[in-house]
Amino acid sequence: MYILTHNSFLEVKVFIMKKTLYVSMIIIFMIVALFVYVRYYFIFAEGTKAGQLNTFQRKGYIFKTWEGILIQSGFKANVQSNEFEFSVEKEDVAKQLEENAGKEMELHYKHYFGVLPWRGNTDYIVDSVYYISNANSSGVISPK
Numbered sequence: 001m002y003i004l005t006h007n008s009f010l011e012v013k014v015f016i017m018k019k020t021l022y023v024s025m026i027i028i029f030m031i032v033a034l035f036v037y038v039r040y041y042f043i044f045a046e047g048t049k050a051g052q053l054n055t056f057q058r059k060g061y062i063f064k065t066w067e068g069i070l071i072q073s074g075f076k077a078n079v080q081s082n083e084f085e086f087s088v089e090k091e092d093v094a095k096q097l098e099e100n101a102g103k104e105m106e107l108h109y110k111h112y113f114g115v116l117p118w119r120g121n122t123d124y125i126v127d128s129v130y131y132i133s134n135a136n137s138s139g140v141i142s143p144k
Helices: 006-040 091-099
Strands: 043-059 065-072 082-088 104-112 124-132
Touching (some): 082 091
Antiparallel strands (some): 043 065, 104 124
């Protein structure tokens, strides 16, 4: 028969405390990992936006990202258009948008909860271009 002495009782207590601490640390790590995933990598929504590409530029101090503004036509109570600010990760999509600035287009986007500095300055990330109008540029004055 095994008799618990004072030292063996303390050893069991220390073992239980270490196991509790270990399990608590794993649970905390999993909660933090879940939070980071949902905040920065979970796609909250995706869809399309259509309008005229007003601004598209590469900017940033450390991480150079492509940022743009799409002007959506439409009327509100105060007769103004809506601006859709977005970022672009893919270089081929960025090149396509840069070459077609000022044209009417339809873009596909993904909406994240949080912003990562290497992904862009907005939580809307455009990942593809569905349609670009071939509007003539007869009203454009080219620089001399």
